[in-house]
Amino acid sequence: MSHISPTIWQFLVKWLTNFALFPPEASKIAPQMDALFFFMVLVSLIGLTAVVLMVVSFSILYSKKHHPVAVQIEGSTLLEATWTIIPLGLFMVMFVWGALIYFRVYTPPANAMNIYVVGKQWMWKAEHPGGQHEINSLHVPTGRAVQLTLISEDVFHSFSIPAFRVKREAIPGRYTTVWFEATTPGTYHLFCTQYCGTNHSRMIGDVVVLTPEDYRKWLASSTSGNSLAQNGERLFASLSCAACHNARPDARGPSLANVYGSRLALSSGGTIIADDAYLREAILNPSQHITQGYAPIMPTYQGQVSEEGVIALVEYMKHLDSDYRVQQTTNTTDLVPGSEGKAPGAQAPAVNGTVKP
Amino acid sequence: MNTNNNTIVDIPDQATARIPQPNFMTKENGLLSWLLTGDHKRIAILYLISITFFFFIGGALAGLIRLELLTPQADLMATDTYNKVFTMHGIIMIFLFLVPSVPATLGNFLIPMMLGAKDLAMPKINLFSWYLYMAGGILALYAMITGGVDTGWTFTTPLSTHYVNTNVITTGFAIFVAGFSSIFTGLNFIVTIHKMRAPGMTWFRLPLFVWAHYAASLLMVLGTPVLAIAIVLVMLERTIGIGVFDPVKGGDPLLFQHLFWFYSHPAVYIMILPGMGVINEVISTFSRKRVFGYTAVAFSSVAIAIFGFFVWAHHMFIMGISNYAVLVFSLLTMMVAVPSAIKIFNWTFTLYKGSITFETPMLYAFGFMGLFTIGGMTGVFLGASGTDIHLTETYFIVAHFHFVMVGGMLMAFLAGIHFWWPKITGRMYPEKISQLAAIVTFIGFNLTFFPQFILGVLGMPRRYASYPPEFQVLNVFSTAGATILGVGYLLPVLYLLWSLKYGAIAGNNPWQATGLEWQTQSPPLTENFVVTPIMDHEAYDYEWLESQKAKEVASAG
Numbered sequence: 001m002s003h004i005s006p007t008i009w010q011f012l013v014k015w016l017t018n019f020a021l022f023p024p025e026a027s028k029i030a031p032q033m034d035a036l037f038f039f040m041v042l043v044s045l046i047g048l049t050a051v052v053l054m055v056v057s058f059s060i061l062y063s064k065k066h067h068p069v070a071v072q073i074e075g076s077t078l079l080e081a082t083w084t085i086i087p088l089g090l091f092m093v094m095f096v097w098g099a100l101i102y103f104r105v106y107t108p109p110a111n112a113m114n115i116y117v118v119g120k121q122w123m124w125k126a127e128h129p130g131g132q133h134e135i136n137s138l139h140v141p142t143g144r145a146v147q148l149t150l151i152s153e154d155v156f157h158s159f160s161i162p163a164f165r166v167k168r169e170a171i172p173g174r175y176t177t178v179w180f181e182a183t184t185p186g187t188y189h190l191f192c193t194q195y196c197g198t199n200h201s202r203m204i205g206d207v208v209v210l211t212p213e214d215y216r217k218w219l220a221s222s223t224s225g226n227s228l229a230q231n232g233e234r235l236f237a238s239l240s241c242a243a244c245h246n247a248r249p250d251a252r253g254p255s256l257a258n259v260y261g262s263r264l265a266l267s268s269g270g271t272i273i274a275d276d277a278y279l280r281e282a283i284l285n286p287s288q289h290i291t292q293g294y295a296p297i298m299p300t301y302q303g304q305v306s307e308e309g310v311i312a313l314v315e316y317m318k319h320l321d322s323d324y325r326v327q328q329t330t331n332t333t334d335l336v337p338g339s340e341g342k343a344p345g346a347q348a349p350a351v352n353g354t355v356k357p
Numbered sequence: 358m359n360t361n362n363n364t365i366v367d368i369p370d371q372a373t374a375r376i377p378q379p380n381f382m383t384k385e386n387g388l389l390s391w392l393l394t395g396d397h398k399r400i401a402i403l404y405l406i407s408i409t410f411f412f413f414i415g416g417a418l419a420g421l422i423r424l425e426l427l428t429p430q431a432d433l434m435a436t437d438t439y440n441k442v443f444t445m446h447g448i449i450m451i452f453l454f455l456v457p458s459v460p461a462t463l464g465n466f467l468i469p470m471m472l473g474a475k476d477l478a479m480p481k482i483n484l485f486s487w488y489l490y491m492a493g494g495i496l497a498l499y500a501m502i503t504g505g506v507d508t509g510w511t512f513t514t515p516l517s518t519h520y521v522n523t524n525v526i527t528t529g530f531a532i533f534v535a536g537f538s539s540i541f542t543g544l545n546f547i548v549t550i551h552k553m554r555a556p557g558m559t560w561f562r563l564p565l566f567v568w569a570h571y572a573a574s575l576l577m578v579l580g581t582p583v584l585a586i587a588i589v590l591v592m593l594e595r596t597i598g599i600g601v602f603d604p605v606k607g608g609d610p611l612l613f614q615h616l617f618w619f620y621s622h623p624a625v626y627i628m629i630l631p632g633m634g635v636i637n638e639v640i641s642t643f644s645r646k647r648v649f650g651y652t653a654v655a656f657s658s659v660a661i662a663i664f665g666f667f668v669w670a671h672h673m674f675i676m677g678i679s680n681y682a683v684l685v686f687s688l689l690t691m692m693v694a695v696p697s698a699i700k701i702f703n704w705t706f707t708l709y710k711g712s713i714t715f716e717t718p719m720l721y722a723f724g725f726m727g728l729f730t731i732g733g734m735t736g737v738f739l740g741a742s743g744t745d746i747h748l749t750e751t752y753f754i755v756a757h758f759h760f761v762m763v764g765g766m767l768m769a770f771l772a773g774i775h776f777w778w779p780k781i782t783g784r785m786y787p788e789k790i791s792q793l794a795a796i797v798t799f800i801g802f803n804l805t806f807f808p809q810f811i812l813g814v815l816g817m818p819r820r821y822a823s824y825p826p827e828f829q830v831l832n833v834f835s836t837a838g839a840t841i842l843g844v845g846y847l848l849p850v851l852y853l854l855w856s857l858k859y860g861a862i863a864g865n866n867p868w869q870a871t872g873l874e875w876q877t878q879s880p881p882l883t884e885n886f887v888v889t890p891i892m893d894h895e896a897y898d899y900e901w902l903e904s905q906k907a908k909e910v911a912s913a914g
Contacts (some may be wrong), residue, residue: 044734058564075650091691101743150587162816173604193818201821
């Protein structure tokens with residue numbers, strides 16, 4: 001092959017060995033979406049072939065050479081109706097089929113395992129409930145529904161896993177969610193697909209799908225010592241949240257035990273479900289959401305706590321199942337790393353000034 | 358009548374033929390007579406020169422993009438530079454080329470002539486809109502030269518308001534100004550079509566070119582102000598921080614998307630409808646037949662314009678808008694696909710029992726039909742909410758809108774330029790080389806953009822300066838195709854310029870077309886017609902044309 005330049009030769013080798021035409025299907029939704037995709041490809045091919053065949057055959061049959069005088073035709077209501085109704089019908093099938101898949105992709109099952117993802121220029125940070133952090137990678141197990149709760153710290157990003165056929169925009173100021181169930185172990189592309197500035201094309205990473213056993217091993221080897229809720233607990237203490245949210249009878253703020261998922265009455269009238277988005281808003285824009293019976297005295301924590309911090313706090317609140325837990329937190333100023341398994345804050349003496357005598 | 362079986366071209370005997378004098382080009386001389394003209398035909402030519410200029414700047418930027426993507430690494434330019442290049446490519450091509458392309462050149466030139474009018478209703482406003490366009494264009498170039506802008510042509514907030522440090526305000530203002538040019542053009546067309554039709558020219562005798570422009574003008578007048586508002590808000594956000602789009606201040610960054618796409622989705626119909634208008638005229642003329650289902654085609658233009666306003670949120674399916682909003686917008690998107698399908702089938706059946714010849718405009722029109730069908734069908738892939746999740750924001754969407762905008766609109770523009778070139782200049786373009794250019798364009802186009810569909814299905818995101826190595830082969834194809842496409846676009850510039858001096862003299866009606874614009878001299882008089890024409894027949898009435906000819910022969914004999 002001495003007469004072929006090495007560059008071209010390399011290129012040919014690459015072409016023959018590494019020429020992808022269709023992405024791997026590695027999630028439960030992928031084959032469902034591909035079925036619709038191929039249905040559409042089929043319809044398009046039939047439509048295109050019909051148009052091309054007609055154009056070519058009319059061009060031959062009715063070229064000026066073969067057909068010197070045109071026959072004037074006004075039109076045909078029957079034909080117009082045909083090519084209005086048939087495409088409309090096909091498009092409706094695609095619409096309904098597409099909507100079914102869309103609702104499936106964006107309606108997570110109740111038992112899904114939740115992973116938080118924060119996008120920022122130009123990296124993805126994933127926060128697992130067990131406290132594992134990852135940057136530009138995401139480890140997930142097969143056979144388990146995984147819900148991602150996404151938010152951006154700055155501009156719009158978009159979390160795209162082509163092999164799973166899912167994608168969701170990460171937006172500043174609000175949570176978005178998407179879920180999937182991985183089926184095939186392997187390493188897949190993770191892209192940011194919403195243009196986000198200078199290093200947009202470097203905001204990429206790997207999605208690593210592991211078998212459940214491997215996933216457990218990975219979880220064990222990547223733990224930072226504290227769970228996400230424990231990090232939140234520590235933050236809760238250091239921000240002195242417990243000064244008001246301490247579940248005492250004379251507390252200035254509402255108790256947060258079991259608040260997650262409950263229906264709250266607001267002082268503005270009306271009620272709201274305390275979900276992730278509400279809890280986040282209540283931390284960052286508290287004056288907008290005053291719970292009935294409390295004075296609007298909570299300061300905003302905008303700028304004092306990062307999106308990851310908010311996530312940790314939300315995760316902590318999700319796990320607050322009794323007033324006892326809150327009061328324990330009140331007494332917590334330092335959580336010793338590695339205290340996992342013990343009652344949080346159990347060994348820490350009360351030293352901060354918020355504790356009332 | 359000529360007896361050649363392969364062509365309908367009927368040009369006068371070259372030995373005796375002369376370009377008729379006076380005509381609108383030679384009536385007055387000097388630069389000032391052009392810069393201060395109120396003549397819609399001269400303004401059309403000013404536009405033609407300026408949009409061609411901007412097209413080649415945008416095209417050069419496209420060339421840089423394709424060169425960068427030849428290799429997986431970002432090695433030709435820094436990622437920041439790449440971001441600026443694709444941003445300017447988008448802004449120039451959309452706001453300075455595609456939006457004004459057919460309406461401001463061919464529309465400007467032909468609408469008064471097709472209506473049998475002397476000029477547009479407001480000639481001075483028409484000239485003013487060209488100056489606005491030029492002001493916008495020069496400002497955009499200034500912004501590009503003094504550092505560029507890297508927001509993407511979509512100006513997504515909060516990236517554009519808080520995070521980039523480039524000429525967003527200058528560029529935004531350029532688009533704001535150019536937008537008014539398009540509002541005025543649209544307004545002028547609407548008034549002219551309502552008020553200046555010749556006696557007998559009823560709405561259903563209008564050429565479909567005029568119907569398409571009427572629909573597009575409605576979109577320009579109603580949609581562009583919303584873009585202007587969105588851009589002003591971005592500028593205010595950057596300068597004084599009003600916070601409408603800033604979540605920290607209680608604003609909503611998604612609001613920008615709503616405002617922006619409320620214009621920018623109808624904008625694609627502003628771009629494509631006039632192109633569809635051109636295709637009607639070309640297909641009818643070269644198959645010697647009335648357009649099949651005239652009323653259906655006319656109303657489908659209006660239907661596209663109306664539905665086109667209610668589909669904007671299909672650009673936001675994955676952005677966390679409510680699932681039920683997605684349902685509604687997906688449904689409406691399917692609705693807007695139907696009139697486009699109707700048009701394709703009507704054009705196809707116009708060929709049925711026609712008497713077809715294959716001059717260059719017809720070749721471009723065939724190219725349009727094929728590529729627009731692919732572009733339209735792939736739009737349905739994106740309109741169906743489920744598949745949109747996977748395909749949006751990838752090269753699939755890039756390929757889709759290039760099939761519609763370049764494969765559709767640019768093909769239509771070139772079809773129109775070749776078709777009316779004899780009317781505009783009085784001279785024929787060289788046929789053989791232009792047929793070659795049409796074929797080269799078609800091949801180059803497919804090679805450039807078809808691989809991008811596959812890249813998109815594989816998941817390659819748009820606006821990436823570097824990409825995983827397994828995508829390289831398809832990108833190499835695409836870049837190779839772009840080179841061929843470049844040749845296909847350069848050729849017409851060369852031979853059209855050549856034909857200005859050396860082209861055969863065309864006579865009034867070289868294609869034997871039925872439109873009123875063909876029933877007067879080429880190039881036309883400044884007043885278009887010697888006497889106001891009276892429309893006593895339907896559009897595309899080839900029998901009327903024959904009888905006119907017979908009369909002429911009789912009176913001459």
